[in-house]
């Protein structure tokens with residue numbers, strides 16, 4: 154498994170005929186940071202007149218395209234550059250070099266126009282008024298974004314129904330549970346029909362049912378409205394359940410950009426199929442199914458889902474001999490990703 158810091162681009166979802174919603178061309182971002190002051194009174198006086206500073210590179214050489222309607226999981230260890238990237242995509246920060254185009258405009262240059270086509274939900278930070286029910290804040294947003302009354306009504310109905318918010322639509326936000334607040338925040342970010350939704354840790358702190366509901370909502374929203382979703386998270390279940398594409402950033406560089414299945418095959422070692430035959434002990438001979446264990450009637454095959462589908466693999470292994478039992482083991486995304494982070498960290502420390 155050689156990953157290093159080279160972008161491995163094998164993204165297969167880009168369909169040429171679809172609209173490129175996000176284009177990132179050779180983007181870097183550095184922050185200016187004050188250099189720690191030297192000790193002594195002379196240095197203290199000097200620093201009053203000229204404060205020395207350094208540049209901290211947060212991300213460098215980012216290149217990627219995201220097509221309309223894609224659900225992209227954006228992951229990386231702490232300090233990798235996720236927030237910096239999302240802040241540049243959403244127009245909060247300006248790249249130090251390179252160019253970003255989202256939905257046809259440069260987000261940091263045209264922030265007002267940009268705000269009309271993006272929705273943002275950043276963790277626990279809320280854009281709702283604490284003392285008002287969401288109903289009132291939504292009306293305020295309707296005026297702010299100049300949302301057509303018919304569109305507003307349709308979107309509110311859509312959101313209240315899909316996010317099951319009828320029971321607390323008129324309750325002041327401060328009285329809502331964490332999961333209810335997250336649903337209200339999501340709805341608020343989507344009232345104006347944004348083409349892109351940026352989400353940062355949308356399921357953090359929620360219970361299993363609430364997490365499942367949010368994930369289901371995102372998939373339904375995407376299917377219904379073709380909203381492009383960029384999801385930043387440390388919860389790998391968010392990625393597995395919602396996203397088709399995975400972008401991994403480490404130390405300011407994209408180190409993987411591709412399908413989830415391809416990632417699993419490449420780095421997770423493939424899918425394992427454990428079978429127990431009824432009285433036969435000869436494993437199947439097929440180049441796509443690698444035999445990794447064989448004792449008596451039990452055979453474990455390993456295969457790459459991009460070479461052969463699960464259905465085909467099961468039908469092959471059961472064609473000639475009857476099966477007593479069959480078990481499937483997928484590579485664990487969380488473990489694989491943890492291994493990659495650790496390996497890269499070690500490589501950096503050795504440099």
Ligand SMILES: Nc1ncnc2c1ncn2[C@@H]1O[C@H](COP(=O)(O)OP(=O)(O)OP(=O)(O)O)[C@@H](O)[C@H]1O
Nearest residue numbers: 184186209211229230231232233234235236237238
């Ligand atoms: N305002 C800032 N000034 C100086 N350095 C910064 C600033 N913001 C971020 N950085 C640095 O840039 C790098 C990338 O930070 P960023 O917040 O983008 O990472 P992240 O992947 O979002 O991390 P996390 O998962 O912890 O939120 C880090 O080394 C961080 O210390």
